[in-house]
Amino acid sequence: MRPRSNPLAAYLTPEAETLLARVGNRHDRCHLVGFLGHACSRGRPLGELNGYDLAAYEAALIDQKVARPKQAARDAAHAWNRMAARPGWPGGPITPKSNIRHSTLSFGKLPLSLRKDISCYLTKQSEEDVFGDPGAKALASATLKDRRGKICQLVTLAVAAGVDLSSLRSLKGVVKEPIVRAILEALWVRSNHKANAHAANLARLLRLIAKHHAGAPQAVLALINRAESRLRPGKQGMTDRNRKKLRRIVDDEETLHRLIQLPSEVAARVDRDTPSFADAIAIQTALAIQIVLMAPMRAKNLAGLDFKHHVDIINPACCHIVIEAADVKNDRDLEYSLGAGFMRLLTLYRDTYWPILAGDRQTSAVFISRNGRQKTPGALGVQIASFIKEHVGVDMHVHLFRHLAGYLFLRAHPGEYEPVRQLLGHKSIRTTVDFYVGLEQEHSFKRYDEILKSYSHEVEDVPA
Numbered sequence: 001m002r003p004r005s006n007p008l009a010a011y012l013t014p015e016a017e018t019l020l021a022r023v024g025n026r027h028d029r030c031h032l033v034g035f036l037g038h039a040c041s042r043g044r045p046l047g048e049l050n051g052y053d054l055a056a057y058e059a060a061l062i063d064q065k066v067a068r069p070k071q072a073a074r075d076a077a078h079a080w081n082r083m084a085a086r087p088g089w090p091g092g093p094i095t096p097k098s099n100i101r102h103s104t105l106s107f108g109k110l111p112l113s114l115r116k117d118i119s120c121y122l123t124k125q126s127e128e129d130v131f132g133d134p135g136a137k138a139l140a141s142a143t144l145k146d147r148r149g150k151i152c153q154l155v156t157l158a159v160a161a162g163v164d165l166s167s168l169r170s171l172k173g174v175v176k177e178p179i180v181r182a183i184l185e186a187l188w189v190r191s192n193h194k195a196n197a198h199a200a201n202l203a204r205l206l207r208l209i210a211k212h213h214a215g216a217p218q219a220v221l222a223l224i225n226r227a228e229s230r231l232r233p234g235k236q237g238m239t240d241r242n243r244k245k246l247r248r249i250v251d252d253e254e255t256l257h258r259l260i261q262l263p264s265e266v267a268a269r270v271d272r273d274t275p276s277f278a279d280a281i282a283i284q285t286a287l288a289i290q291i292v293l294m295a296p297m298r299a300k301n302l303a304g305l306d307f308k309h310h311v312d313i314i315n316p317a318c319c320h321i322v323i324e325a326a327d328v329k330n331d332r333d334l335e336y337s338l339g340a341g342f343m344r345l346l347t348l349y350r351d352t353y354w355p356i357l358a359g360d361r362q363t364s365a366v367f368i369s370r371n372g373r374q375k376t377p378g379a380l381g382v383q384i385a386s387f388i389k390e391h392v393g394v395d396m397h398v399h400l401f402r403h404l405a406g407y408l409f410l411r412a413h414p415g416e417y418e419p420v421r422q423l424l425g426h427k428s429i430r431t432t433v434d435f436y437v438g439l440e441q442e443h444s445f446k447r448y449d450e451i452l453k454s455y456s457h458e459v460e461d462v463p464a
Contacts, residue, residue, distance in 0.1 A: 006030075006033050006034050006037065007064075008033065008034045008037030008038050008041065008060075009033050009034075009037050010037070011037045011038070011040040011041035012033070012036060012037050012040055013040045015046060016036040016037070016039075016040050016046060019032075019036065019046065019083075019089075019090075020032060020033065020036065022083070022089075023079070023083060025079075025082075027079075028079035028082060028083070029079075031072070031075040031076045031078075031079040032076060032079050032080065032083075034057070034061075034072070034076065035053075035054070035057050035073075035076035035079075035080065038053075038056070038057045038060055039053055039057070042056070046090050046091065047090035047091045048091060049080070049091050049094065050091075050094060051094055051095055051097070053094075054073055054076065054077055054094055054096065054097070055073075055097065057073055057076065058070060058072075058073035058097075061073065067389075067395065070097075073096065073097070074096040074097075077094045077095070077096035078096065080093070080094055081093040081094060103156075104149070104152050104153050104156045105152050105155055105156045105159065105165075106152065107148060107152055109165075110152070110155060110165070110168070111165065111166055111168060111169055113169040113170060114155070114168050114169055114170060114171070114173075114174075117169075117170040117171050117172075118148060118151055118171065121171060121209065121213050122144050122147060122148060124213075125138070125139045125144060125147070126138055126139055126141075126144055147205060150201070150202055150205050151171075151205070151209075153202060154174065154183055154202060154205070154206055155168060155174065157182070157183045157186040157187065158174065158179050158182055158183050160186065161179075161182035161183070161185075161186055162182070163179055163182065170214075171209050171213055171214050172213075172214040172215070172216075174206075174209070174214075175206065175209060175210040175214045175216045175220060176220075177217075177219065177220050177223065180206065180210070180216075180220055180223060180224060181223065183206065184203060184206075184223070184224065184227040187199040187202060187203060187227070187231060188227070188230070188231070191231065195230070195231055195232060195233040195234065196231055196233070197232070197233055199231045200228055200231040200232040200233070203224060203227050203228040203231055204228055206224055207221065207224040207225065207228060210224060238403055238435050238436075242399075242400060242403060245394070245395050245396070245400060246400060246403050246404060246407060248394055248395075249394055249396065249404065250404070250407055250408070250411075255392060255393070255394060258391075258392050259388065259392050259394070259396070260293060262286065262289060262388070262391055262392060263286040263287070263289050263290040263293070263345060264286075264341070264345070266282050266283065266285070266286040266391075267283065267286055267344075267345055267348060270282060270283060272348075272352060275352050275353055275356060276356075277356055277357075277370070279353060280353035280354070280356040280357050281357075281383075282387075283345075283348060283349045283352075283353045284349060284353065284354075284357070284367060284383075285383055285384060285387045286345065286349075287345055287346060287349045287366075288302060288367060288380060288383075288384055289384060289387070289388070290342055290345055291305075291321070291342075292384075292398055292401035292402075293401060293404075293405075294336065294338055294342060295321055295334075295336035295338065296401050296402040296404070296405040296406075296423065296424060297321075297323070297334060297336075297402075297425075298328075298329060298398075298399065298402070299377040299378075299380070299381050299398040299399060300329070300377045301323050301327065301328065301334070302367075302377070302380065302398060303367055303374070303375055303376060303377040303379075303380045303381075304327065304374070304377075305321070305365070305366040305367065306364050306365055306366060307350070307364045307365075307366055308364040309364075310322055310323055310366075311346075311366070313343075316340070316343055316347070317339060317340040317343055318337065318338070318339060318340070318343065319337075319338055319342070319343055319346065320335055320336065320337050320338070321334075321335070321336045321338065322334070322335045322336075323335075328425065330425065330426070330427050332425045332427065334425050354366075354368075357369070357370065357372070358372055359372060367380050377398075380398075381397060381398045384396075384397070384398055385397050385398075402424055403435065403436075405420075405423060405424065406420045406423070406424060406432070406435060406436045407436060409423065410436055414444070417429055417432045417433055417436070420432050420436065
């Protein structure tokens with residue numbers, strides 16, 4: 001068995017190990033290792049674990065600077081509760097701490113007529129309309145689910161402002177001017193009278209409903225537009241958080257080298273004679289990393305790659321990945337030409353390890369899970385980020401590879417934004433400049449500093 005990477009596993013008692021052996025789901029087992037290990041380190045009886053132990057575990061994760069400690073504690077609680085529902089498991093369920101700052105009315109709590117109208121609106125959003133806006137695309141199921149949740153938030157804000165919930169019988173009622181004003185004022189207060197992206201997105205959805213579904217008068221649309229522009233953060237380009245993560249990679253040549261070489265190193269060390277499921281996942285992750293290094297596409301396009309529809313193999317030393325505009329966020333065709341190094345890794349995965357995952361299932365998806373289903377962007381993204389964290393020691397999500405590609409190109413070719421625009425598939429050169437001019441400027445300062453240092457050496461060489 002692969003040794004556990006969680007340092008808290010060292011504290012597990014034989015009783016805890018016996019409990020873990022009863023956990024069939026590997027994800028639940030992984031979540032419980034740390035929680036039980038922490039409890040054992042404190043000498044806590046496993047049959048008495050409760051919310052206080054969960055809070056202590058979360059505090060320990062924060063001290064250890066573990067990524068997303070609150071979510072890790074919640075995952076541990078949910079895993080514990082699933083096992084606590086089974087006979088013979090010591091202790092009862094543990095209620096995880098809620099991380100939700102503002103409670104929202106559930107969809108089922110809304111009036112029936114309003115629910116029907118919301119469902120009608122979302123159904124229209126899920127279909128292409130020949131008479132609709134040419135730029136409008138049918139929304140994915142995840143986006144529709146998100147919009148339904150945001151509509152519930154808008155209704156909750158209205159009710160909190162004193163609107164009678166039973167009076168909201170349709171979305172047209174939600175976008176009446178007094179109610180719209182109450183919702184927007186509540187968003188402004190909740191945002192502490194500052195621009196806030198989430199609040200701006202809620203205002204945007206309110207505007208879309210008012211304009212395209214409810215047929216609200218121009219005065220209401222103007223009211224929402226003014227509030228949305230006030231709520232929308234003015235800063236464009238890369239977020240400070242992503243910029244900080246990228247600096248930790250590009251400013252350390254050793255780390256950058258390890259990241260770029262990671263796929264080939266993984267391919268070199270797997271056992272090809274007796275391929276295992278673990279090796280298959282490792283090679284799958286290596287291939288995904290190699291793709292976003294060489295063809296920096298978005299997570300949705302990466303996870304959706306299909307051997308039949310997107311991978312065009314020309315010969316053993318060349319293939320093209322082609323994604324049609326309809327499947328791309330900004331409606332731009334994407335085509336990447338990849339060479340011999342990539343083909344060796346792709347062939348290894350397709351011929352040796354992909355069949356282990358696919359089994360006898362009828363699928364041509366590139367990235368599949370144990371059950372043969374195509375991996376979601378979220379699942380593949382977590383897989384890539386965890387793998388990089390384990391082997392390189394840095395936080396690197398899929399979208400950050402796009403920023404890495406843009407920065408590395410501009411570092412080698414300062415000022416050449418058009419090739420970067422084409423590489424990343426941006427519609428506007430302005431988008432490319434907004435994202436990378438700051439990082440390019442930092443590199444310019446470093447080069448200028450080297451020039452100054454060269455002169456200072458000359459001064460130091462002058463005899464006293």
